Amino acid sequence: MTEEVITIALETLQLQKQALIFAASRASAEKTAEDIAKLTSFSLPLLEQEILKAASVPTKQCRRLSHCIRKGIAFHHAGLLQKQRELIEEEFRKGTIRIICATPTLAAGLSLPAYRVIIPSLKRFSGSWGMDWIPVLEYLQMAGRAGRPEYEKEGQAITIAKSDAEKDEIYERYICGEPEDIYSKLAVEPVLRTYLLSLISSGIINDEKSMKDFFSQTFWAHQFKDISKLSSTMEKMVHVLEGWKFIIIPNNEEKNDFISASLLERKEKVLKPTLLGKRISELYIDPLTARYLLDCLEQFSEKKTTFSLLQMISHTLEMRPLLRTKAKEGDKIQEELVKRYEALLEKEPSTFDPEYDEFLNSIKTALFFEAWINEFDEDYLMETFDIRPGEIKVKLDTADWLLYAADEIAKIENKKEISKEISKLRLRLQNGTKEELLPLLRLKGIGRVRSRRLFNSGIKDLGDIKKVDITTLSQILGKAIADDVKKQVGEEIKEVPKGTRKGQLSMERF
């Protein structure tokens, strides 16, 4: 299949033009880029270096990318580091990079025009339906990248049909076809939950009437028209939030002031956030996640391990998509699970439960985090968990956010011991280190690599740093950093551990 694509790509180069190729998968994007790169005669050693520099330690993916880039071709997908993606986009705009083989990321996000857009296939794997045509909207999104209005009068979008019949179908479907209608996503439960709580928390909605008024003006209501169905959906959600103790519906009969009395006449339920609910909406996590975190934290005091917290945050909607357990891995992951069974804060679903797969994925994701804080390097993580540098970063960010949220929830629930554990874990995740390095990480300029070097040389805490002579320290860290570190322990006064926050919340009463 790639043969035609490569031919078209090379022809584009002959025309002195640039092309974007939208591949159906990452593997395919990388391979296409590589195949084309083999056949070009550009040489951009400087760019190659810069790509490698983007990561502290170049991984296999980095090297593969740099080899392609040297020849003026790039691949582009979410597994790349942000820096690398930016560099590719920038160099493509400048014209240094001639061809980008990308997954659909590039079409959705930024505006990166090219003379020619090549879409090798308009079919893509879709869940349980096997291969399916991509939406017309998405086709338009991709094809719309063709042509750079500032420089050129025309652009070309080329797609490849496998047969005459397919050619006709593509023509019918995408050239003559109407783009799909846009549907409101508000009705999706997690979204509705989150927004409803947020609106109640901020006081925009304070009773059933204001709730209905608000939602009747949304695009969602505009589309569905059937207001009574909508309000029953909302009522259900209100009920759920109340059950979770994120909002309260004060009992009107108990009130006897004027305002409530008048509300009673109109038979409107008053909706008020609880303190917990308010904080949760500020944290911007799905209320379902918040409920789940609360339940898990309840269990934590008995069986606290690092893995407990890691698995907890790994099994949330926010962490999705989780690392997928491949067919071959199933047994191995389960084996690891058995070893850590005691640490689980939620109960394991039955093997027959449709949710079991996702549960197993949460275990794999947690194992990945565990490996990261046990100082395994990125190549190992790639080999073992099939996770690339760009994704590692995103996952770590999400983990930090969720742990922060869990910490805040724990504070409201007055669980101080948990708070301590979470802070430690956050530091370890941020740095990717074992617990034994934490004291050293308080120093500026000391992270994963240097703290490990210090530790292995017997320097294990700030006291050791003070004691060790500057020459030895310089041998380990280099002169400049050694000096700086010495200065830091000399000025012991400003002993603010990085990454920790002052507790802004004081809600002892709750």
Added chain:
DNA sequence: GGCAGTTCTATATAGACAGCATGTC
């Protein structure tokens, strides 16, 4: 027997936004 080239088979399949408070190797 060793190797290159070829066919066969198993396997996996795109991605992004949130909180917070400042400074990674």
Added chain:
DNA sequence: CTATATAGAACTGCC
């Protein structure tokens, strides 16, 4: 139920 590109295994044929 429906696909397909890719990686890697198995296999072939040649020297």
